[in-house]
Amino acid sequence: MEAARASVCKKSPKGKKDDLYHVLHKLPYGDSPYVRAKHAQLVEKDSEAAIVLFWKAINGGDKVESALKDMAIVMKQLDRSEEAIEAIKSFRGLCSKQSQGSLDNVLIDLYKKCGKVDEQIELLKHKVQLLYQGEAFNGKPTKTGRSNGKKFQVSIKQETSRLLGNLGWAYMQKMDYMRAEVVYRKSQIIDPDSNKACNLGLCLIKQGKYEEANLVLEQVLQHKVPGSEDGKTRQRTQDLVLEVRSMLSPQHFSDPLGHEDDYFKGLDRWMNELGPIRSKRLPIFEEISPFIDQLAC
Structure with missing residues (x-):
């Protein structure tokens, strides 16, 4: 083990940074505390150390920044999420402005773990507000995301939709349907997907709006929402549809789209209007700005 530690601490010669040991364990080079x-953490599996x-x-x-997040x-893995929350709050001031967004994401995850729904809601609203004001993404239309070691580009509208989806789920935990x-x-409206459509359908069911719920869920079953082909999502949708139809009479199923067809066509028009950024704010925010202003209240 000491030999392995020495291997980590000794920086690899120039041109050999693809050293198998470092690649295998995803370890940085050097002999610093980090x-x-x-x-x-990764080799000895000694979390306390x-x-x-x-x-x-x-x-x-x-x-x-990296040390605080890691x-x-x-x-969190040791069920010390409360301590982790306090650590981020206390030391995030030492981190760059560019890192604050990722620190917020870690905090949101910790709030979920601790069941701190109100704190989660406030932070999500704050992050949406920053996007609306053009203060996120460092003024760029996209940012680089990472998942399972792979990089991908995330647009402002995708990030906004993701945050709103998380905010919706947080409200559901409070039964504020x-x-x-x-x-x-x-x-x-911003970036539709089948999972959020299912959650919207569930919200409508919880409020007794069965006809509206049926229309939303039918969009998923008819492959009119991105992600509709996902097996788990379709099964969940089918289960919700069965629940809805048990509350409705057969006459409601003759026209599965009804007036909602115009609504979804309107969404298409909105999405087509999204062109190159002419200012810090995307055109879509002009459409939902009253809603964003409400979030700040």
Whole structure:
């Protein structure tokens, strides 16, 4: 083990940064507290030792942003989410402006773990407000995201829709189905997908709006919403449709689209209007600005 540690701590010669050991364990090079913390976390699987070293890195100004996020993740795994929340709140001021968005994402995840729904809602509203004001993405139309080690580009409208979807789900945890419905509808206007359509349908069911719920869910079953081909989503949709139809008479099923057809055509027109950014705000925000202003209240 000591030999392995020495291998990590000794920086690989130039041109050999693809060293198999570092690639295999996804380890950075060097002998800093942060590097040793990552070794303890990923190789030794010693979470407590990793936390001690992450603290040392933070206090020593060594990759503070990465150390803070990585430490919070390890703490969450040890059911120390409350401690992780306090750590991020206390030390995020040492981090760059560009890192604040990712720190917010870690906080939201920690709030979920702790069941802090109100805090989660306020932070999600704040993040949506930043997008609306053009203060996110560093003024760019897209940002680079990562998932399972792969990079991908995320647009402002995709990020806005994602945040609104999370906000809708948070409202559902509080059984505030009216606000959840409003949020999910706005999310679907910006960037529709089948999962949020299902959640919107569930919100409508909870409010006794069975006809509206049936119309929304039929869109998924008829493959009119992106992601409708996903097996789990279709099964969930079918289960919800059965629940809805048990509440309705047969006459409601003769025209599955009804007046909602015009609504979805209107969404298409909205989406087609989204062109190159002419200012900090996307055109879609002009359509939903009253709703965004309400979020700030």
